[in-house]
Amino acid sequence: MTASDINEGITARRQADARGVPAEIMLPRVLLVVATILLSLIGLVVGFSASSIEAINLGNSVYSYVGKQLAVMTGGGLLAFAIARLLPYEKWLSGGCFFLAWGVILLLLIAVFLVGTSALGATRWIYFMGFSLQPSELAKIVFVIAAARIVYNYRHEFADLKQTAVAALIFVAAPLAFLFLTQSDMGTAIIVILGVFAVMVIGGVPFKVIVPLFFLIAAVGAFFLVGYRADRIAVWLDPWSDPYGLGRQSIRSVYALAEGGIFGVGIGNSREKFQYISEAENDFIFAIVCEELGMIGALAVIGLFLVLLFAGLRIARHAPDSFGSMMAGGLTCLLVAQAFLNIAVVIGYFPVTGKPLPFISSGGSSILASMLMVGLILSVSKGSNVLTPYERRRNDLNVIRVERPGRARSFADASPEDDSPRSQTRGDRRRRDRFASHDTQDRRPGLFERGREKRREQDEALRAERRERARQRARDSERGQR
Numbered sequence: 001m002t003a004s005d006i007n008e009g010i011t012a013r014r015q016a017d018a019r020g021v022p023a024e025i026m027l028p029r030v031l032l033v034v035a036t037i038l039l040s041l042i043g044l045v046v047g048f049s050a051s052s053i054e055a056i057n058l059g060n061s062v063y064s065y066v067g068k069q070l071a072v073m074t075g076g077g078l079l080a081f082a083i084a085r086l087l088p089y090e091k092w093l094s095g096g097c098f099f100l101a102w103g104v105i106l107l108l109l110i111a112v113f114l115v116g117t118s119a120l121g122a123t124r125w126i127y128f129m130g131f132s133l134q135p136s137e138l139a140k141i142v143f144v145i146a147a148a149r150i151v152y153n154y155r156h157e158f159a160d161l162k163q164t165a166v167a168a169l170i171f172v173a174a175p176l177a178f179l180f181l182t183q184s185d186m187g188t189a190i191i192v193i194l195g196v197f198a199v200m201v202i203g204g205v206p207f208k209v210i211v212p213l214f215f216l217i218a219a220v221g222a223f224f225l226v227g228y229r230a231d232r233i234a235v236w237l238d239p240w241s242d243p244y245g246l247g248r249q250s251i252r253s254v255y256a257l258a259e260g261g262i263f264g265v266g267i268g269n270s271r272e273k274f275q276y277i278s279e280a281e282n283d284f285i286f287a288i289v290c291e292e293l294g295m296i297g298a299l300a301v302i303g304l305f306l307v308l309l310f311a312g313l314r315i316a317r318h319a320p321d322s323f324g325s326m327m328a329g330g331l332t333c334l335l336v337a338q339a340f341l342n343i344a345v346v347i348g349y350f351p352v353t354g355k356p357l358p359f360i361s362s363g364g365s366s367i368l369a370s371m372l373m374v375g376l377i378l379s380v381s382k383g384s385n386v387l388t389p390y391e392r393r394r395n396d397l398n399v400i401r402v403e404r405p406g407r408a409r410s411f412a413d414a415s416p417e418d419d420s421p422r423s424q425t426r427g428d429r430r431r432r433d434r435f436a437s438h439d440t441q442d443r444r445p446g447l448f449e450r451g452r453e454k455r456r457e458q459d460e461a462l463r464a465e466r467r468e469r470a471r472q473r474a475r476d477s478e479r480g481q482r
Contacts, residue, residue, distance in 0.1 A: 021385050028314035029381045035308040036359065036374050040073055042289070042301060043360035043367075049268045050288045051281035051362055065281055065362050072364040073371070080375030089379040092145050093152065093323050105142045106175060108135035113182040122354070124183045134365035136179055136188045141373060144195040144334055146171040148326035151203035155322060172196065186221070186229065187353030191341065193217060195334035202329040203322060236351040246352075252277045253287040253346050264294030281362045283354055286346040301360070302343065309336045315381045328380040331373045 021029075044066060051065030061067075091097045108126065112135055116123040125132045150167045153159040159167065180189045200210055225233065231246060239247035239254075256272040259265060270291045273280045280288055290298045312332025319325040335358055342357040344350035356363045358370040 024314075025318055025381060025384050028311040028318075029378060031307055031311035032315070032374065032377060032381075035304045035311065036371075039301070039304050039308075039359035040077075042297075042304075043285075043357075043362075044070060044073070045267060046285060046289050046292065046360065047281055047362045049270060049292060050273045050285055053273050053275065054281060057275065068364060069362045069367065072367045076368045076371030079368075080371045080378070083372065083375035084378035084382055087379060089324055089327060089376065089383050092327065092376075093149060098142075098145060098149060101142050102146065102171060105135060105139045108133070109139065109175065109179055109182070111135075113178075116183075122184055124185060132364070134363070136183060136185055137363075137365040137369040138372070139175070139179060140188060140192050140195065140334060141331065141369060141376070143172050143176060143192045144199060144330040145327060145376075147196040147199040148203070148323055148330055151199055151205060151326060152323040155203060180224075185354075186224070187341070187355040189221075190353070191334060191338050191355065194337045195330050198333035198337075199326045199330035202316060203326045232351045236348070239348075249278060249284060249352060250348055253284055254348060256287040256291040257347065260291040260294045260298075262295045264290075264292045264297055267292050282356055283342070283352075283361065284346055285361050286343055286357055289360070290346075305336055305339045308332070312336075312377050315377055315384065318384045319380050320384055324380040324383055328377045331377055335370060335373050 047069055048063075048066040052062040055062050055064045087097070112124060112126055115126070117125045117127050117132070124134050124136060126135065127133075147168075150159075150164055150171065153167070154161075154164040176189060176192055179185060197210065197214065235242050235246040236250065239250040241247060243251055252272055256270070256277065259271065265271075270280075270288050272291055273288055277284050277287060286298070286301070289301055293300070309332060312335075313329055316325045316327075316329035316332065319328055338355055339358050341350065341353060342355055342361075345352055345355075356366040358366060361367075
């Protein structure tokens with residue numbers, strides 16, 4: 001994709017914005033924004049309840065945690081809005097945005113290794129001027145975008161298999177391995193791998209490549225399940241083997257779920273937040289959600305993440321090219337995978353990984369990363385609102401209709417090849433605008449492109465049949481006049 005292509009896409013997008021946004025593009029965008037806002041509000045309310053006791057125990061104001069959470073949430077939301085409005089997603093493919101972001105993330109990961117601060121048994125944070133940053137939360141985004149770039153270049157034959165393997169090693173595998181070895185962060189590694197595999201599936205990488213690669217990575221990961229990781233798995237299988245140590249969090253979270261019941265004990269009435277559950281405002285905040293809001297509140301949170309998943313995948317489906325599809329789909333799967341991984345840990349279906357719940361946990365780095373991912377997905381949605389080739393042709397066409405006096409123009413007089421909006425039904429135009437794709441030169445169609453191509457062929461066959469019927473009616477009309 002060249003700079004002229006990007007400028008043309010931006011111009012077409014502005015023209016399309018002036019025309020209006022189709023419902024099939026606007027609806028997923030609205031659902032994504034609404035789900036994000038509702039999850040953030042739940043995070044503020046439950047986060048204030050869960051963090052108030054911890055704040056008092058440390059001698060701080062009860063509003064100290066929720067105040068920081070609100071500030072980061074507001075700043076992240078404004079940054080996401082700026083990215084969606086001002087930074088076209090194509091810049092991550094052909095501009096210098098990706099290399100700048102990748103370089104900054106690599107420097108931050110090295111800085112954590114050299115001067116990072118240890119907390120909760122791990123060295124994953126950098127403290128600067130009273131603020132803490134966990135670079136691994138931001139690195140996830142860059143790794144998924146890198147995977148989308150690599151798959152896109154291979155699909156369009158800008159790179160052969162050897163160049164693709166080298167790029168994957170340099171931009172994804174090596175930094176992720178460095179992060180895993182220096183920070184012992186298996187949770188982040190699992191989430192990134194899931195996001196990368198989502199990019200590969202959406203990008204149309206054959207399953208004969210995906211499946212062996214998956215088992216290879218699983219085998220390598222099993223090799224590192226030693227030491228404290230093996231202890232966590234043993235305690236996960238039997239939390240009562242260490243009820244006052246590693247198994248305490250799992251046991252108390254089960255108590256919270258049981259106490260919540262169907263409707264919960266009410267907002268602010270949690271018992272487990274009184275130092276029974278460590279990090280109640282962070283990694284195990286979903287247990288407080290279940291206790292205070294009950295099963296109804298827990299299902300509402302899960303439902304909002306499913307709405308977010310649906311909206312993100314719909315945005316990926318309507319993306320103008322395969323890079324946009326992979327970028328939006330990969331980031332959506334990354335965000336939702338982290339959410340369900342955290343929920344699985346809380347309800348006892350997965351060993352403790354230490355990953356926060358997006359939008360709800362009080363970690364500033366997690367909230368900022370989640371908001372950035374939403375902004376990037378919305379930038380793809382904004383790029384989807386472009387004029388199709390049919391619309392550009394129609395906008396550039398001046399039509400003058402001349403009718404002979406005394407004779408009204410009948411349907412038989414209309415040319416079967418007429419492509420003007422008057423000669424087409426609303427359904428024709430809707431199908432034409434929906435399935436016309438700018439990525440027609442893709443030699444290796446992805447998951448969404450294969451469906452588009454099939455529907456496009458069906459649409460062409462339907463139009464050909466209608467043209468033939470119009471010709472037949474015209475011939476019948478001529479014979480009747482004779």
